Amino acid sequence: QVQLVESGGGVVQPGGSLRLSCAASGFTFSSYGMHWVRQAPGKGLEWVAFIRDDGSTKYYADSVKGRFTISRDISKNTLYLQMSSLSAEDTAVYFCVGESSSRAFDHWGQGTLVTVSS
Amino acid sequence: DIQMTQSPSSLSASVGDRVTITCRASQSISSYLNWYQQKPGKAPKLLIYAASSLQSGVPSRFSGSGSGTDFTLTISSLQPEDFAGYYCQQSYSTPRTFGQGTKLEIK
Numbered sequence: 579q580v581q582l583v584e585s586g587g588g589v590v591q592p593g594g595s596l597r598l599s600c601a602a603s604g605f606t607f608s609s610y611g612m613h614w615v616r617q618a619p620g621k622g623l624e625w626v627a628f629i630r631d632d633g634s635t636k637y638y639a640d641s642v643k644g645r646f647t648i649s650r651d652i653s654k655n656t657l658y659l660q661m662s663s664l665s666a667e668d669t670a671v672y673f674c675v676g677e678s679s680s681r682a683f684d685h686w687g688q689g690t691l692v693t694v695s696s
Numbered sequence: 697d698i699q700m701t702q703s704p705s706s707l708s709a710s711v712g713d714r715v716t717i718t719c720r721a722s723q724s725i726s727s728y729l730n731w732y733q734q735k736p737g738k739a740p741k742l743l744i745y746a747a748s749s750l751q752s753g754v755p756s757r758f759s760g761s762g763s764g765t766d767f768t769l770t771i772s773s774l775q776p777e778d779f780a781g782y783y784c785q786q787s788y789s790t791p792r793t794f795g796q797g798t799k800l801e802i803k
Contacts, residue, residue: 613792622797623732623740623783628790637790673739681787682730682745689739 580604580685582674587690594664594694600657600674600687607655608632610685611677614648614659616670617689626672627659641667664694698722698786702795708803713774717798719767719784728788731760731769734781734797743782744769776802 586598598614614626627648628637636648647660657674672692676685699722709715719729727747732740742751744760747767757772771778779802784795 623734623785623794625792625794628792639791677787677792678745680745680749681728682742682751683732683740683785683792684742684745684751686739686741 580676582676582685582687584672584674584687584690587672587692589693589695590664591696592665592694595660595662596664596692598659598661598672598674598690598692600659602655602657602674602676602685605676605685607650607676608652612648612650612657613675613677613683614646614657615673615675615683616668616692617673618667618670621670624670628677629657661692664692666694668692669694697791698725698789698793700784700786700793700795702782702784702798704798705796706799706801708801709774710803711774711776715771715774715800717769717782717784717800719762719769719795721765721767721786721788724764725786725788727763728786729760729762729767730785730787731758732783732785733778734783736780740783774800 581603583601629648645663649658671689673689674687675683678684701720729747731744734740748760782798
């Protein structure tokens with residue numbers, strides 16, 4: 579079955595960096611555009627970043643542009659999110675998400691919590 | 697960026713009720729509108745894609761309609777497991793913006 583398993587979350591100090599990983603299985607990872615979506619505690623869903631299936635195109639939310647980098651390793655079926663210059667506003671559960679050919683988010687990971695705090 | 701406005705932000709209803717949640721886009725998005733359900737502590741789950749297509753495995757009491765800027769999600773007869781959060785999302789352009797969410801609570 580389809581699985582997206584995030585890892586790498588944790589507590590980091592303001593200004594610090596963290597790299598999230600998302601291991602994919604059960605579907606053709608190389609054919610899917612992939613996103614990161616986050617959800618601050620008690621808040622709604624916020625789209626963060628996108629990478630095209632072949633990695634050729636990347637987009638970022640204005641709130642993370644210049645600080646976050648999305649990437650993927652097709653050989654490892656893994657999606658990454660490198661985060662730097664973190665602030666309290668980045669505290670959230672980060673979900674790895676696959677977008678289907680119908681342009682819907684049909685595959686979701688369980689999420690990994692990032693807490694930015696001193 | 698396309699702004700998505702959902703209403704209501706919260707809703708109290710009873711088992712068996714018919715409920716409707718609306719979503720409005722700040723510009724036309726054709727039928728590129730998806731609906732998700734989220735339960736506490738869980739990842740969102742796709743319910744409806746392309747405005748009105750039911751995702752595989754989703755009960756038929758869920759339905760979606762609309763095109764252009766105005767969309768609705770309808771639950772025909774609420775079941776206990778339907779009390780959750782609901783989000784609309786446009787997939788017309790990037791960023792893939794979400795509505796602010798609707799919390800459906802038991803009356």
